[in-house]
Amino acid sequence: MAIDLNGLSIDTSFPELRRQVTQEHVNLYAEASKDFNPIHIDPEFARQAGLDGTIAHGMLILAYVSEFMTSSFGQSWLTGGNLIARFKTPARPGDTITVSGKVTGLQRGNGTLLVDCDILCQNQRDEPVIICETKVRVKTDEDSS
Amino acid sequence: MAQQEIDYKELSNGYEFTPVDFQPDDKMVTAYLSAIEGDKRIYGENKLVPPMAVAALAMASMAEAISLPPGTIHVSQEFQFLGTVSINESLTSYARVNRKIERGKFHMLTIEINVTNQNNAKVITGETSFILPLA
Numbered sequence: 001m002a003i004d005l006n007g008l009s010i011d012t013s014f015p016e017l018r019r020q021v022t023q024e025h026v027n028l029y030a031e032a033s034k035d036f037n038p039i040h041i042d043p044e045f046a047r048q049a050g051l052d053g054t055i056a057h058g059m060l061i062l063a064y065v066s067e068f069m070t071s072s073f074g075q076s077w078l079t080g081g082n083l084i085a086r087f088k089t090p091a092r093p094g095d096t097i098t099v100s101g102k103v104t105g106l107q108r109g110n111g112t113l114l115v116d117c118d119i120l121c122q123n124q125r126d127e128p129v130i131i132c133e134t135k136v137r138v139k140t141d142e143d144s145s
Numbered sequence: 146m147a148q149q150e151i152d153y154k155e156l157s158n159g160y161e162f163t164p165v166d167f168q169p170d171d172k173m174v175t176a177y178l179s180a181i182e183g184d185k186r187i188y189g190e191n192k193l194v195p196p197m198a199v200a201a202l203a204m205a206s207m208a209e210a211i212s213l214p215p216g217t218i219h220v221s222q223e224f225q226f227l228g229t230v231s232i233n234e235s236l237t238s239y240a241r242v243n244r245k246i247e248r249g250k251f252h253m254l255t256i257e258i259n260v261t262n263q264n265n266a267k268v269i270t271g272e273t274s275f276i277l278p279l280a
Contacts, residue, residue, distance in 0.1 A: 019182055028180035032173050033201035035208065049215065058219050059201050063181040066197040070187055078196055081226045087219055 003072050005113055005138060013102040014117075017068045021056050023093040029060045055090035058130070061097060065119050065132050068099045073115070073136045082135040083119075088128045096124045101134075113138045152212045153254065153277060162240040165206035169194045171232050177201070194234070196226040200269055203238040203260050207273075210240070216278040224271035228262070235263040243272065252277040 003014065023041075030036050035057055038045035046054045062085055069077040091097055098121070105116030119132040149163070177198040178185050188195055230236065237260070244255040253276055260269040 025180045025182070028176050029201075032177035032180055032198065034205040035201070037208075058222070059197070059204060060181060062222060063177075063183070063195070063197040063201075066195065067181060067183050070195075071184065074187070075229075078193065078226060078229050081196070081224075083222075083224055085222045087221065 005140060008103055008106060008113075008115065010104065010106065011102055013100065014068070014072050017064060017071070017099040019064055019097050019099075021060075021091050021093055021095045021097060023054065026054060026056050026060065026093060029057055029063075033057065033059065035059070051090075053092060055092055056095075058087045058090070061091050061121055061130055062132075064097060064099050064121060065130065065134070068101060068119065069117075069134055069136065072101075073138060076138040077136050080137045083132055084134075085130050085132040087130055089123070091121075091123060091129050095129075097129060098122050098124075104133075108140070111140055113140050150210060150212050153214065153252070156211070156242050156245055156254065158242055158245055160242040162207060162210045165203075165210075165238045166235065167202050167206060167238065168233055168235055169198060169202060169230065173202075174198060174232055191229075192232045194230040194232055196224070196230070196269060199230050199236065199260055200224055200258075200271065202236075203240075203258050203269065203271075204273065206238045207240040207256060207258060213275065214277055218276045219273070220276050221274045222271065223273075224269060226269055228266060228268045230262065230268050236268070237261050247279070250279050252279060 026040055030041050040054055040057055043053050101117045101119040104118050107114040114137050117134045121130040123129055174194055239259045241257045243257045246253045255274045258271045262268050
């Protein structure tokens with residue numbers, strides 16, 4: 001786990017995660033997720049659908065959020081992570097997505113710490129791509145009695 | 146993962162899709178981690194599958210089963226990760242229509258998704274929502 005639980009407080013922010021979306025990444029994601037919707041992989045189809053070009057899978061960008069949480073909370077996220085996400089703007093190949101987040105709630109008890117966070121994925125124009133609320137329960141060393 | 150496709154107009158609240166079995170393998174996880182530029186060390190040491198990769202496969206099996214009209218927008222997504230998944234574990238995805246609401250010129254469709262492992266333990270639960278244009 002990359003963060004110091006004792007140092008967490010409301011408004012603590014986490015190190016940002018930045019990813020450049022490329023068509024190669026989108027194609028690889030299509031292969032891995034078996035989501036071959038042509039709007040993601042066929043520029044001509046996307047243009048006929050009224051877009052400027054292909055758009056990335058929303059779940060690809062949401063995967064960045066999960067990576068962001070995994071790098072901060074490790075195994076606790078993998079076994080007890082919870083997220084609610086709203087897709088605001090599609091991401092396109094060529095976009096740079098920055099994931100940032102801060103703590104909005106902390107509840108201690110029974111040897112665990114429940115951490116609430118607000119997470120934001122923005123593109124290089126500072127437009128929100130995904131707005132997300134997460135919860136993760138982390139075991140602490142404190143006595144549970 | 147192929148199953149019979151249903152037109153979204155035929156969906157109603159409570160409709161249950163045919164469960165779909167799948168098995169995330171090493172090749173899938175490698176492609177997934179390359180696509181998202183994920184940290185291979187976190188998963189590789191324990192041969193784990195990233196939870197969002199499992200979620201993506203569950204979503205794909207659900208999407209394969211519905212014929213959605215052009216103009217459909219994926220508006221929101223909820224997931225809770227309940228347990229880790231290892232490479233080559235046998236998983237089953239269950240999907241059910243939780244809400245289908247008509248709002249003006251659109252339908253709001255919310256589908257609950259659950260994924261269980263070979264021990265019938267839930268590893269992921271979630272809900273996905275779409276806005277669809279009325280035909």
